[in-house]
Amino acid sequence: xxxxxxxxxxxxxxxxxxxxxxxxxxxxxxxxxxxxxxxxxxxxxxxxxxxxxxxxxxxxxxxxxxxxxxxxxxxxxxxxxxxxxxxxxxxxxxxxxxxxxxxxxxxxxxxxxxxxxxxxxxxxxxxxxxxxxxxxxxxxxxxxxxxxxxxxxxxxxxxxxxxxxxxxxxxxxxxxxxxxxxxxxxxxxxxxxxxxxxxxxxxxxxxxxxxxxxxxxxxxxxxxxxxxxxxxxxxxxxxxxxxxxxxxxxxxxxxxxxxxxxxxxxxxxxxxxxxxxxxxxxxxxxxxxxxxxxxxxxxxxxxxxxxxxxxxxxxxxxxxxxxxxxxxxxxxxxxxxxxxxxxxxxxxxxxxxxxxxxxxxxxxxxxxxxxxxxxxxxxxxxxxxxxxxxxxxxxxxxxxxxxxxxxxxxxxxxxxxxxxxxxxxxxxxxxxxxxxxxxxxxxxxxxxxxxxxxxxxxxxxxxxxxxxxxxxxxxxxxxxxxxxxxxxxxxxxxxxxxxxxxxxxxxxxxxxxxxxxxxxxxxxxxxxxxxxxxxxxxxxxxxxxxxxxxxxxxxxxxxxxxxxxxxxxxxxxxxxxxxxxxxxxxxxxxxxxxxxxxxxxxxxxxx
Numbered sequence: 001x002x003x004x005x006x007x008x009x010x011x012x013x014x015x016x017x018x019x020x021x022x023x024x025x026x027x028x029x030x031x032x033x034x035x036x037x038x039x040x041x042x043x044x045x046x047x048x049x050x051x052x053x054x055x056x057x058x059x060x061x062x063x064x065x066x067x068x069x070x071x072x073x074x075x076x077x078x079x080x081x082x083x084x085x086x087x088x089x090x091x092x093x094x095x096x097x098x099x100x101x102x103x104x105x106x107x108x109x110x111x112x113x114x115x116x117x118x119x120x121x122x123x124x125x126x127x128x129x130x131x132x133x134x135x136x137x138x139x140x141x142x143x144x145x146x147x148x149x150x151x152x153x154x155x156x157x158x159x160x161x162x163x164x165x166x167x168x169x170x171x172x173x174x175x176x177x178x179x180x181x182x183x184x185x186x187x188x189x190x191x192x193x194x195x196x197x198x199x200x201x202x203x204x205x206x207x208x209x210x211x212x213x214x215x216x217x218x219x220x221x222x223x224x225x226x227x228x229x230x231x232x233x234x235x236x237x238x239x240x241x242x243x244x245x246x247x248x249x250x251x252x253x254x255x256x257x258x259x260x261x262x263x264x265x266x267x268x269x270x271x272x273x274x275x276x277x278x279x280x281x282x283x284x285x286x287x288x289x290x291x292x293x294x295x296x297x298x299x300x301x302x303x304x305x306x307x308x309x310x311x312x313x314x315x316x317x318x319x320x321x322x323x324x325x326x327x328x329x330x331x332x333x334x335x336x337x338x339x340x341x342x343x344x345x346x347x348x349x350x351x352x353x354x355x356x357x358x359x360x361x362x363x364x365x366x367x368x369x370x371x372x373x374x375x376x377x378x379x380x381x382x383x384x385x386x387x388x389x390x391x392x393x394x395x396x397x398x399x400x401x402x403x404x405x406x407x408x409x410x411x412x413x414x415x416x417x418x419x420x421x422x423x424x425x426x427x428x429x430x431x432x433x434x435x436x437x438x439x440x441x442x443x444x445x446x447x448x449x450x451x452x453x454x455x456x457x458x459x460x461x462x463x464x465x466x467x468x469x470x471x472x473x474x475x476x477x478x479x480x481x482x483x484x485x486x487x488x489x490x491x492x493x494x495x496x497x498x499x500x501x502x503x504x505x506x507x508x509x510x511x512x513x514x515x516x517x518x519x520x521x522x523x524x525x526x527x528x529x530x531x532x533x534x535x536x537x538x539x540x541x542x543x544x545x546x547x548x549x550x551x552x553x554x555x556x557x558x559x560x561x562x563x564x565x566x567x568x569x570x571x572x573x574x575x576x577x578x579x580x581x582x583x584x585x586x587x588x589x590x591x592x593x594x595x596x597x598x599x600x601x602x603x604x605x606x607x
Contacts, residue, residue, distance in 0.1 A: 002283040006043070006205035010212025013047040014054060017182075017213075018175060018220040020114060020154030020236045021243075023051075025103045028148055029247055046206040050213025052182045055175055057214070058221045066176070074130055078139030079180040104247035106149025111240035114158045118233050121161035126169045134163055139177060149244075152178055157233070167228040175221055275352065275578045277305025278551070282312055284586045285342060294586065295349060301595035306346055307418060307580060310339060310355035314408045315364060315401075322401055323368040331404055339412040347413075354416040354468065355409035359402050359452075361421040362391045372398050374425065374433045384427045393424065393445075393487070394437040399452045403459050410463035416499070417460065418468040422449060423486045445487030453496035468499035470548065473526070474509065476502050476533035490537040499544045501580060504530040507554040520555035523563050527570035535574070544578060547571065551581035551591045561594035568595070 012030060016023035027047075056063070066072050141159040145152035153174050160170025278298055285291055285308050298306070314336055321327050343353045366373035366381060366389035374382040374390045381389055391398040406417045424445050425433070443451065457467060471488055483489045490500065504527050507520035514529070516522050527549065534545055549567045553559035564581075571579050581591050 002287065003205060003208055005283065006208040007212050009043070010047065010050060010209040011216045013051060013209075014213040014216030014218075015220045016151075017051045017178075018054075018153055018217060019224060020110075020151050020157050020233065021239060022103075022107065022110075022149050022151035022154060024145075025107060025149040025151070025243075029103055029243075033250065043205060043209055046209040047213045048182055050210040051217045052179065053210075053214040054217025054221065055179050055182070058218050059176070071127070071130070071176075074132065074135040075176055075180065077132060078135035078142075078177050081136065081140040081143055101248060102147075103149040104244040106147050107240045107247070108244035110150050110154050110158065111237045111244070114154060114161075114233055114240075115237050117158045117161035118237070122164040123161065123166050125163070125165045127165075127173055130165075130173065134165075137163065138173065142177070142181065152181070154236075154240075161233075167233065168225060171224055171228055275305050275546075276303050277307050277352075277354065277580045278303055278586075278588055278591070279307045279356070279580065279582050280309075280586055281584075282309040285309075286338075290586075294588070295346075295351070297588065297592040297596070299350070301592045303595075304350060305352050305354060305580070307354040307356050308339075308342070309358075310409050310414075311357045311405055312364075313339060314355075314357075314405045314412075318401060318404055318408075319364050319368050322365060322372070322397065327397055327400055327404070329400065333404060333408050333411055335411040335413070336408055339409065339414070343413040352415040353413075354418050355406075355412075355414040356418045356420055356470075357402065357406055357409065358420050359422045360391050360393050360398070360424070361388050363389045365391050365398070365401060374430075374435070376429055377432055377434060382425065382429060382433050384425055384430070390425045392435060392437070393448050393452060394435050394441060394443070399455060402452070403456045406456055407459055407463075410460050410465045414465065416466040416468055417456075418470065418499075418501070419453075419456075420470040422452070422469050423471075423488050424449075426485050445484060446489045446492060449487040450489075450492050450496065453493060457496040466498040467496070468501055468546070469493060469497050470501045470503055473502050473504040473530050473548075476504075476530045476537065477514075490534065494538055494543045497543060499546050500534065500538070501546050501548050502530055502534050503548040503582070505548065505550040505552075505554075505582070507550060507552075507556050518555065518557075521558050523550065523556075523558075523566040524570045527567045528574055531571065531574045531576055545576055546578040546580060547576065548580050548582050551583040551588055552585075553590075559590070561590060564591050564594035 008030070009027060012026045013023050016026045059066075066075070138156050138159045141155045142152055144150050144155045153171075156174040156177060157167075157170045160173060161167065165173070278294075280291070280294065284294065285306075295306070318327070318331075321331065339355070346353050361384070370381060372391050372395050374392050376382050383389060391401075393399065402419075406419075409417050424430070438448075441448075453467075453469070460467060471490065471493075472486070475483070475486065475488055475490065494500065506523050506526040509516075509519035509526060511518055513519050514525075516525070519526055527547065531545055531547055534547075538545075549564075549571075550556070551564070556563060568579065571577070581588065583591070
């Protein structure tokens with residue numbers, strides 16, 4: 001996540017959590033308007049912890065007095081209904097009430113309630129005469145905040161006004177009452193973060209988002225309490241009305257995809273797929289200065305391919321169609337203006353463009369259509385170790401959805417479509433996952449993945465794009481069991497693709513693998529051996545091997561320019577001149593330094 005995005009979302013959380021305008025709504029519709037993907041669970045934890053710190057710091061002088069008074073028991077009592085509702089219904093509401101129109105309805109609905117509370121609330125009571133009954137009623141109203149657009153602060157303040165409290169008293173009790181709820185949500189979501197650790201590339205955004213939420217949260221609390229001494233809630237009421245109306249308007253004018261006849265066939269010349277390239281996130285590709293510098297350095301290091309994430313940009317309108325059960329084989333598609341412009345620009349600079357599409361690991365689709373997700377025997381959605389949701393590849397609608405996304409990429413002019421996460425999950429509870437259509441279709445996992453590739457091949461044939469797939473590096477050492485669980489059989493997949501890209505990062509092989517105590521320290525061996533094994537599994541199939549190489553430091557004590565050069569030499573020694581470097585944070589300083597001025601020119605590919 002770019003730092004700018006982390007700052008923006010942190011500020012939104014800090015302000016909207018405490019004003020009656022709904023933080024959850026803003027964190028959904030602002031990225032939707034800006035075409036930003038949803039933030040990770042780790043970043044969500046950062047935002048929750050930031051707003052919790054804001055409450056604790058702002059009221060730090062009062063907490064000891066609150067703990068010794070009856071108010072602490074009223075806060076505890078009032079917290080139970082919201083916590084209980086959140087525990088039972090958070091997933092349901094998150095998956096059901098997610099779209100912009102739904103948010104707009106709740107934004108406008110609470111605006112009407114707050115308006116009525118302003119008109120009819122007596123506004124005479126303060127917190128000194130807060131009763132047990134008041135606490136239970138206001139606390140119970142918090143449960144409605146599970147619906148994005150309602151607002152925890154908004155519904156509790158509205159309920160407080162209806163019960164006769166002053167505006168300032170209603171706001172203060174709302175802030176205090178939110179403390180255990182926010183703390184509980186942060187602890188619940190933070191469990192997985194503590195268990196699995198925070199990815200290196202998310203650490204800085206996590207810190208920035210936390211600080212932005214904490215600082216702006218303190219400001220928001222202070223501002224609102226001062227403002228309500230002499231003002232009404234009307235400014236927030238009109239704001240909610242305006243946002244709701246704007247969201248409805250934007251929803252109806254922003255859908256670039258609609259059911260209809262399929263786009264006419266295009267007569268593209270066959271394109272060359274990925275050659276020597278680097279991976280770039282969608283966000284970096286939008287950052288003019290950084291992306292410009294990266295392209296210049298890539299050119300100087302003899303790279304001629306850019307692999308860019310594309311699914312988050314190409315999928316929103318198709319996700320909406322899937323949500324409304326309107327996906328059809330004949331769905332009319334349009335190229336994406338941003339991707340088309342980027343592709344044209346890169347072509348002008350001598351780069352080929354690969355659109356990376358993460359296929360079956362898909363939070364957006366499963367949230368929009370839980371029925372398309374992989375489920376466990378207890379009916380819950382399967383989550384991998386990072387909390388990610390997976391779509392069920394056995395579902396024809398899931399396969400069609402991803403094929404339409406790939407077609408949009410082809411329409412936008414890219415040279416290659418690269419499928420990643422084109423497999424079944426194997427982590428955690430995946431072994432107990434249920435696939436209702438497996439028995440009906442009579443297909444194995446391998447046959448299901450091959451069906452997807454065959455269907456995609458037919459759909460993309462007229463565009464002349466290269467089709468590539470990413471596979472686990474360990475698949476090159478695969479046993480029949482590994483192949484059956486993942487659904488990846490290299491030789492069978494080769495019938496439908498042009499390029500296979502094994503992810504041969506040495507650091508990703510476990511200690512002791514193939515007799516090496518730390519594979520991360522053996523770049524030459526694992527690249528050389530992995531390519532040879534992949535080639536042997538292909539059995540002379542006409543598929544190019546373009547391996548992913550390690551451009552990041554992870555369990556690699558010898559990582560540096562020589563580490564990069566050792567991987568390139570391994571490729572050259574097995575007569576592979578095409579390769580891609582991966583760095584999740586797009587920091588290729590070490591890679592570029594090694595290949596721009598190699599100390600041993602004989603070990604890199606002839607220019």
